[in-house]
Every structure is written in C-alpha cells, then in structure tokens.
Amino acid sequence: xxxxxxxxxxxxxxxxxxxxxxxxxxxxxxxxxxxxxxxxxxxxxxxxxxxxxxxxxxxxxxxxxxxxxxxxxxxxxxxxxxxxxxxxxxxxxxxxxxxxxxxxxxxxxxxxxxxxxxxxxxxxxxxxxxxxxxxxxxxxxxxxxxxxxxxxxxxxxxxxxxxxxxxxxxxxxxxxxxxxxxxxxxxxxxxxxxxxxxxxxxxxxxxxxxxxxxxxxxxxxxxxxxxxxxxxxxxxxxxxxxxxxxxxxxxxxxxxxxxxxxxxxxxxxxxxxxxxxxxxxxxxxxxxxxxxxxxxxxxxxxxxxxxxxxxxxxxxxxxxxxxxxxxxxxxxxxxxxxxxxxxxxxxxxxxxxxxxxxxxxxxxxxxxxxxxxxxxxxxxxxxxxxxxxxxxxxxxxxxxxxxxxxxxxxxxxxxxxxxxxxxxxxxxx
Amino acid sequence: xxxxxxxxxxxxxxxxxxxxxxxxxxxxxxxxxxxxxxxxxxxxxxxxxxxxxxxxxxxxxxxxxxxxxxxxxxxxxxxxxxxxxxxxxxxxxxxxxxxxxxxxxxxxxxxxxxxxxxxxxxxxxxxxxxxxxxxxxxxxxxxxxxxxxxxxxxxxxxxxxxxxxxxxxxxxxxxxxxxxxxxxxxxxxxxxxxxxxxxxxxxxxxxxxxxxxxxxxxxxxxxxxxxxxxxxxxxxxxxxxxxxxxxxxxxxxxxxxxxxxxxxxxxxxxxxxxxxxxxxxxxxxxxxxxxxxxxxxxxxxxxxxxxxxxxxxxxxxxxxxxxxxxxxxxxxxxxxxxxxxxxxxxxxxxxxxxxxxxxxxxxxxxxxxxxxxxxxxxxxxxxxxxxxxxxxxxxxxxxxxxxxxxxxxxxxxxxxxxxxxxxxxxxxxxxxxxxxxxxxxxxxxxxxxxxxxxxx
Numbered sequence: 001x002x003x004x005x006x007x008x009x010x011x012x013x014x015x016x017x018x019x020x021x022x023x024x025x026x027x028x029x030x031x032x033x034x035x036x037x038x039x040x041x042x043x044x045x046x047x048x049x050x051x052x053x054x055x056x057x058x059x060x061x062x063x064x065x066x067x068x069x070x071x072x073x074x075x076x077x078x079x080x081x082x083x084x085x086x087x088x089x090x091x092x093x094x095x096x097x098x099x100x101x102x103x104x105x106x107x108x109x110x111x112x113x114x115x116x117x118x119x120x121x122x123x124x125x126x127x128x129x130x131x132x133x134x135x136x137x138x139x140x141x142x143x144x145x146x147x148x149x150x151x152x153x154x155x156x157x158x159x160x161x162x163x164x165x166x167x168x169x170x171x172x173x174x175x176x177x178x179x180x181x182x183x184x185x186x187x188x189x190x191x192x193x194x195x196x197x198x199x200x201x202x203x204x205x206x207x208x209x210x211x212x213x214x215x216x217x218x219x220x221x222x223x224x225x226x227x228x229x230x231x232x233x234x235x236x237x238x239x240x241x242x243x244x245x246x247x248x249x250x251x252x253x254x255x256x257x258x259x260x261x262x263x264x265x266x267x268x269x270x271x272x273x274x275x276x277x278x279x280x281x282x283x284x285x286x287x288x289x290x291x292x293x294x295x296x297x298x299x300x301x302x303x304x305x306x307x308x309x310x311x312x313x314x315x316x317x318x319x320x321x322x323x324x325x326x327x328x329x330x331x332x333x334x335x336x337x338x339x340x341x342x343x344x345x346x347x348x349x350x351x352x353x354x355x356x357x358x359x360x361x362x363x364x365x366x367x368x369x370x371x372x373x374x375x376x377x378x379x380x381x382x383x384x385x386x387x388x389x390x391x392x393x394x395x396x397x398x399x400x401x402x403x404x405x406x407x408x409x410x411x412x413x414x415x416x417x418x419x420x421x422x423x424x425x426x427x428x429x
Numbered sequence: 430x431x432x433x434x435x436x437x438x439x440x441x442x443x444x445x446x447x448x449x450x451x452x453x454x455x456x457x458x459x460x461x462x463x464x465x466x467x468x469x470x471x472x473x474x475x476x477x478x479x480x481x482x483x484x485x486x487x488x489x490x491x492x493x494x495x496x497x498x499x500x501x502x503x504x505x506x507x508x509x510x511x512x513x514x515x516x517x518x519x520x521x522x523x524x525x526x527x528x529x530x531x532x533x534x535x536x537x538x539x540x541x542x543x544x545x546x547x548x549x550x551x552x553x554x555x556x557x558x559x560x561x562x563x564x565x566x567x568x569x570x571x572x573x574x575x576x577x578x579x580x581x582x583x584x585x586x587x588x589x590x591x592x593x594x595x596x597x598x599x600x601x602x603x604x605x606x607x608x609x610x611x612x613x614x615x616x617x618x619x620x621x622x623x624x625x626x627x628x629x630x631x632x633x634x635x636x637x638x639x640x641x642x643x644x645x646x647x648x649x650x651x652x653x654x655x656x657x658x659x660x661x662x663x664x665x666x667x668x669x670x671x672x673x674x675x676x677x678x679x680x681x682x683x684x685x686x687x688x689x690x691x692x693x694x695x696x697x698x699x700x701x702x703x704x705x706x707x708x709x710x711x712x713x714x715x716x717x718x719x720x721x722x723x724x725x726x727x728x729x730x731x732x733x734x735x736x737x738x739x740x741x742x743x744x745x746x747x748x749x750x751x752x753x754x755x756x757x758x759x760x761x762x763x764x765x766x767x768x769x770x771x772x773x774x775x776x777x778x779x780x781x782x783x784x785x786x787x788x789x790x791x792x793x794x795x796x797x798x799x800x801x802x803x804x805x806x807x808x809x810x811x812x813x814x815x816x817x818x819x820x821x822x823x824x825x826x827x828x829x830x831x832x833x834x835x836x837x838x839x840x841x842x843x844x845x846x847x848x849x850x851x852x853x854x855x856x857x858x859x860x861x862x863x864x865x866x867x868x869x870x871x872x873x874x875x876x877x878x879x880x881x882x883x884x885x
Contacts, residue, residue: 305587310589323614401588404491404555405553
C-alpha cells in the first residue's frame with residue numbers, strides 16, 4: 001500500500017463500533033455478582049495525572065506532535081490520554097483485543113473457558129470461593145514461590161485493559177493529528193513501520209468483517225501518552241490493540257527504548273479489503289526465512305531448539321524475565337553473508353522506528369552481532385503451527401511464533417521485540 | 430435501516446467509548462483479573478475424595494503430540510485408543526505426586542477421551558484429551574498438602590502452561606491452586622505445591638464462619654445499618670428530640686439489646702432463606718437501603734424511641750434474607766446445612782461484635798460531649814444520602830452516590846481511629862476542666878461519667 005495519507009480515516013467506522021460498549025455492559029453485569037453497581041473511578045483513566053502537554057518541545061519532534069494531538073482533544077479525552085509515566089501503565093499492553101482482556105468476552109478460564117469436565121467456568125473468572133484464576137502472564141499471583149516475577153511460560157496477555165483512548169472515539173481532525181504523530185514515531189520503510197501498522201489495522205478490520213465481530217477493528221486500538229511529552233524528562237508514546245504494541249520511551253527528547261514491541265497478524269496470508277490487498281508482517285517473515293535458508297544443515301542442527309514453542313516466551317506480562325542462558329548458533333561462527341541476513345532480520349523490527357532512531361539502534365545491535373544467537377524450532381518455512389525463531393543477543397531479543405488461527409482457519413504469527421537493557425526505556429520499577 | 434452518517438457515528442461512538450472505558454474499569458473493580466491465553470493450556474482439576482484425590486486432566490491434543498512424538502494426526506478417538514497404552518505411560522512418567530516428607534503417591538490412570546473445547550474468540554476451538562487420575566497418598570500422609578509432581582507437556586513444550594484448580598469438597602466451587610510452567614529465566618519447570626486445606630472452600634463450620642465474617646466485612650450496607658441504629662443509643666429521647674446521654678451502663682445495655690435483636694431477626698430469615706424459601710433479591714436489596722434510611726432519620730429525630738430493638742429485629746429479618754443468598758449458592762442439606770447455618774451466623778455475629786466493640790466505647794464517651802449532636806447529625810445525614818443512593822441503584826437508577834457509597838467500606842478503619850482519637854481527646858480535656866473524682870484511676874471509669882450536658 002503506497003498511499004502516504006493514511007487512512008485511519010480512510011475506512012468509515014461502522015455500526016459495530018456503536019455496539020462496542022454493549023458487550024462490555026453485559027460483562028459488567030455478569031461480573032458484578034454483588035448486585036451493587038460497579039464503581040467507576042478507580043482507574044488510571046480517571047486518576048488525576050500530574051503530566052502536562054505544554055512543555056518545551058522541539059518543532060516537529062514526536063513530543064511536539066504528541067502535544068499537538070493532545071490539543072485537538074476535549075478535556076475529558078485529554079485526561080484519558082495523558083497519564084503519569086509509570087511502569088504499571090507502560091506494562092498495560094497485550095496481544096489481545098481490548099474486549100478480551102481481563103476476563104473479557106472470552107470468559108475467565110484461560111485455555112478456552114472450559115473445565116476438563118466440560119463445565120463452563122463462571123463467566124468473568126469469578127471464583128465462587130473468591131479465588132482468582134492464576135494469571136498466565138505474571139508470576140505475582142498464584143505462582144509457585146521462587147518463580148521470578150513474570151517468569152511465565154505461555155503467558156497470554158497482561159491482565160489489565162489498555163489505558164488511553166480508543167481510535168473510535170476520535171473525530172477526523174483528531175485522527176489526522178494522531179496519524180501525524182504515529183508517522184513521526186515510526187519508520188518509512190515499505191512493509192515496515194507506519195506502512196505495516198496501517199496494514200495491521202486493515203487486517204483487524206478484515207477480522208471484524210469476517211466473523212470476528214465488534215471486538216475487532218481499528219476502532220479498538222488505543223493511544224496513550226505516559227508522562228509529559230517534552231524535551232526534558234521521561235515519557236512514553238504508547239499505541240496498541242489486537243496483535244500490536246508500540247512503546248517508544250523518550251528521555252530528554254531522545255528515544256531510549258522502543259520495546260516491548262509486539263507485532264502479530266491474522267490473517268497471515270494475503271487478503272483483500274476494499275479493493276486493496278495486504279500482507280502485513282510479510283517483510284519480517286521473509287527476512288527470517290532467508291536467514292534460516294542460509295544456514296547449512298549442521299548450522300541448522302546446532303541452532304535447533306530441543307523444545308517445542310507454541311507461543312512467545314516473553315509475551316505480554318513476562319517483563320524483565322529474560323533467560324540467563326543463550327540457546328542456538330552463535331552468529332560469530334557464521335559467514336559475512338549470513339551475518340548480513342541476521343542483521344536484516346533484526347532490522348525487520350528496528351526499522352519499524354523513525355529512520356534516524358532505527359539507524360542508531362541498529363548500529364548498536366550490529367556491534368553486538370557476534371555475541372548474538374539464532375535459535376529455531378519446528379520447520380524452516382515458519383508457516384506451520386509451533387514454528388518458531390529467536391534472535392537473542394546481549395541486548396536484542398526477538399521472537400517469532402506461528403500459531404493456530406483464532407477467527408479464521410489459517411495459522412498466524414505473533415512476534416515480539418524486546419531489549420535486555422532498554423525494555424520500557426530501562427524502567428524496571 | 431439507514432446507515433448512520435459518519436459524524437453521527439463519531440459522536441455516538443465517542444460516547445460508546447466512554448461507556449466502554451467505564452465498563453472496563455468497573456469490570457476491573459469487581460472481578461478478579463484473569464488473563465486470557467491465546468494459546469491452549471492444559472488443565473488439572475483436583476477433587477478430594479475418600480482417602481484419595483481425583484485429578485481430571487485436560488491436554489490439548491496438538492501439544493500432547495509435540496510432547497510425546499506420537500502422531501495423532503486425525504485427532505480421533507480411534508487414534509487415541511490405538512495409542513492409549515503409550516500415552517498413558519507417558520502421562521504416568523510425568524505425574525509423580527509426593528508427600529511433603531518426600532514419599533511418593535500411587536497414581537492410577539483412567540480411560541482417555543477426546544472432546545472439542547476452547548473458545549472461538551480467544552483460543553479457537555481445539556481437540557483436547559481428557560482423563561482422570563486417582564492419586565492415593567501413602568498411609569498416614571496428608572492428602573490435602575502435597576507436591577503435584579506434574580510436568581507432562583511442559584517438559585517438552587517450553588511455552589505451555591498447566592492451570593491447576595481444585596473443587597471444594599462441600600459446595601463444588603472451583604478455586605485456583607496455581608500453575609505449572611517454566612520460568613522464562615531458568616527455562617526449568619517450576620514445581621507446584623498443592624494445599625487444598627487452605628482453599629477456603631471448606632463448608633465446615635470454620636469455612637462458613639469466615640464466610641460470615643467476610644460478609645459483614647464487605648457488607649458496607651449491613652454495617653452502616655447497625656452503626657446508624659446505635660448512633661442515638663446512648664441518648665435519652667424526650668419530646669421528639671434526642672436529649673442528654675444516659676448512663677454508660679444503660680447505653681451498653683441498649684446497644685447489646687439492639688445488636689442481639691438484629692441478630693435474632695436475621696437468624697430467622699437466614700435459616701428460612703437457606704432452606705429454600707424464595708427470596709425476591711431486588712426487593713430485599715431495596716428494603717435494606719430503606720432500613721438504613723429509616724435508621725438514619727431516627728438518628729436525627731427519634732421516630733421510634735425505646736423501640737429500637739423491635740425495629741432492629743424486623744429489619745434484621747430483611748437483612749437475613751440477603752445473607753441467605755450466599756448460603757443458597759452452596760446448596761446444602763441436612764446436618765451440613767445446620768452446621769453451615771451456625772458457622773455462618775456465628776461469623777456474622779463475631780464480625781458485628783468486633784465492629785460494635787470498636788465503635789461503642791468512643792460513642793459512649795462522645796455522647797457526653799457537646800459536639801455529639803453535630804457528629805450524630807452529620808453521620809446520620811451522610812448515611813441517609815448513601816441510603817437514598819443505594820435505593821436508587823437497587824431499583825434500577827444508577828447514580829454516582831451509590832458508587833461512592835459502595836466504597837465507604839475502605840473508610841471504616843480511619844473513621845474508627847478518628848472516633849477513638851476524638852473521644853480520648855475529649856475525655857482528657859473534660860478531666861482537665863473538671864477535676865476527676867478522687868478515685869485516681871488510670872482509666873476513665875465509665876460509671877463515673879463526668880456530667881454530660883444536653884446540647885439543647
């Protein structure tokens with residue numbers, strides 16, 4: 001897709017947006033067993049924040065554009081979008097659609113809402129005995145002692161809904177200002193960065209139209225500004241929704257971390273929507289496949305993981321829980337050509353960022369390249385369920401995992417880029 | 430239906446988003462968080478039986494295939510049956526529960542069945558293998574506290590999670606035990622220790638006792654009713670006004686009588702409700718709000734002076750019906766029901782007494798102070814407002830007052846602390862002003878109250 005003027009606004013929000021809240025209401029009723037009306041004022045979205053959007057910011061910078069976007073909002077929207085910078089808010093990203101987070105329409109039983117006996121779990125995961133389901137995403141509740149926080153395997157999502165404001169709540173002018181901001185924060189490489197995000201939004205619209213219903217679609221993506229967007233201090237530009245998390249953390253006007261960055265898509269194969277054809281994540285996938293294809297059979301063997309990976313190891317909720325051991329083949333043992341392909345695969349994520357930022361970060365990863373490892377599992381085509389590839393270095397951490405279809409029948413990928421030092425801009429508490 | 434115009438959609442959708450956010454928030458406030466997985470997980474449901482524990486295990490077939498290397502391609506029952514011995518051996522090799530002292534349990538396997546489970550929106554639908562193991566502890570070992578020793582699938586599928594739950598012996602409620610999964614840091618499977626005794630679901634006397642305690646702890650409306658009724662208890666009612674304080678002993682007696690009457694009232698209907706007498710829930714909830722309102726008005730101006738006990742008993746009947754809801758969910762019968770009723774009732778009572786014991790002494794002390802009138806009126810009016818809010822919410826008119834009132838509970842301790850502080854300050858102040866009686870006690874002796882004054 002080559003249009004430069006995007007189109008967050010290009011696709012009218014349909015009637016399904018109007019009903020987006022209805023399921024929420026039903027859940028609310030189901031979830032509040034006490035019969036008392038739910039309280040509505042204990043969330044980050046209503047807590048008065050001390051962040052402001054009027055500090056010094058260089059013209060054209062992401063901070064300045066964040067301020068400009070903020071200025072287009074009404075007072076209520078402003079207080080929803082602009083929050084204090086805290087790790088707690090920064091962690092509130094997920095691969096799931098907003099409507100399915102936190103005992104959403106999926107019911108509370110991870111694993112699909114049924115007990116082995118076939119009895120459905122009480123909706124919303126409320127346990128009659130007052131217990132909560134162990135969260136698959138964090139080691140803080142229900143986890144055996146000795147488990148490092150967040151050291152889960154197969155976590156599915158952080159258990160709290162995203163903060164910020166949904167795109168469906170924005171007017172055309174507000175969307176235009178947001179688009180300008182998003183473009184500034186992301187890269188211009190075709191098939192990556194802004195172009196890829198736009199394609200992912202189209203994919204979610206496609207899901208909504210093809211059996212997913214109102215849980216899906218670009219209207220359900222959220223933007224938040226954590227901290228004061230300006231040339232001094234720390235703030236984060238946060239944007240995400242189903243299969244997407246953008247997390248750019250800026251300190252004193254400089255990008256200090258662009259992870260955790262989540263990119264996934266369903267459908268994975270080419271699809272058509274409103275006469276355009278799309279295949280988001282194709283660019284990333286192509287680079288991984290080329291990298292694996294360049295390995296000799298003995299290199300492939302030493303890179304192959306003993307275990308099966310049905311999902312990402314460090315998905316949402318598994319924060320600051322990097323493995324201590326590297327697995328796979330060390331890139332220092334590979335040829336110059338193979339190293340290039342490895343760097344290209346890494347660039348498939350780094351180039352999602354604004355071009356100048358991408359250059360800086362990629363140079364750092366290139367310096368580390370010899371001490372970086374490639375590991376994989378499943379098949380080299382990376383199209384079958386449980387196919388998996390990982391690039392793990394002193395800083396960089398990238399995983400790509402193929403999984404079952406959820407709304408559609410074909411397999412689809414999840415992938416995450418993290419950084420052992422600059423995840424969340426280095427914020428650990 | 431005409432398609433709405435873009436701008437109309439936008440304004441409405443903006444409103445919808447606000448509603449969504451509100452819903453999401455409310456949802457977070459009133460439900461324990463449960464993170465949905467996208468990837469199918471295994472599940473183990475533990476049920477304590479006679480001398481053994483039954484473990485119902487569910488495993489997604491595709492993960493079982495990855496873990497065992499057995500080709501289960503068509504995922505049919507016939508394929509599973511053909512490989513049953515192999516699969517069972519694999520599972521037995523990976524299911525070795527041990528007692529806390531290290532002794533190994535006996536594990537007996539059952540037949541393997543395939544079914545389709547999952548959720549179309551989160552995991553997709555997928556075939557799952559289900560089987561029941563019987564876990565028998567060695568003689569003398571605790572069957573409610575042991576190491577699960579389960580690592581099937583997780584030993585091979587690094588990203589797999591096994592969710593372990595337990596079913597309560599008495600009421601069948603399901604509670605979380607924990608998960609078996611790998612640490613991402615060490616890449617090793619984290620062992621899970623099971624403690625079924627602490628799942629709080631025991632329907633014995635203690636389980637229900639604590640349920641009763643919890644009920645009052647969280648039942649802001651019940652607390653508020655009782656406290657408001659006690660507010661004027663230390664005072665003399667005369668000529669439709671609350672007058673001076675009565676003696677400490679008398680007000681203690683009054684407070685005891687009111688509390689006891691309330692108990693009698695709610696005990697009767699709690700028993701009836703638990704026995705299955707139909708309870709119109711909305712009506713009961715609304716009546717409870719009314720009872721709080723009446724108590725609040727009475728605290729401002731005596732409506733039924735001297736008959737507080739009777740009023741407490743009759744409104745107790747209403748509150749008891751609400752209590753019974755919690756017990757009805759347990760579906761108990763016979764002796765179990767009697768024990769449960771007793772336990773639950775004692776729990777309610779114990780918590781009420783704790784609250785009364787916390788609030789009563791400062792109240793009696795404060796009743797002697799000139800400012801008591803202000804305190805009484807302010808507290809009563811605030812309560813009345815909360816009651817009206819609740820009443821609105823319960824007849825179906827959502828309102829912010831009710832939302833705030835729902836969260837009064839968290840003020841409990843600070844308010845009580847403030848009451849005590851104010852009461853003690855007043856006592857010290859009074860003693861300094863009017864020299865204390867000669868019995869130089871170190872405490873305030875209630876019966877030697879320094880003369881209270883009518884605020885009139």
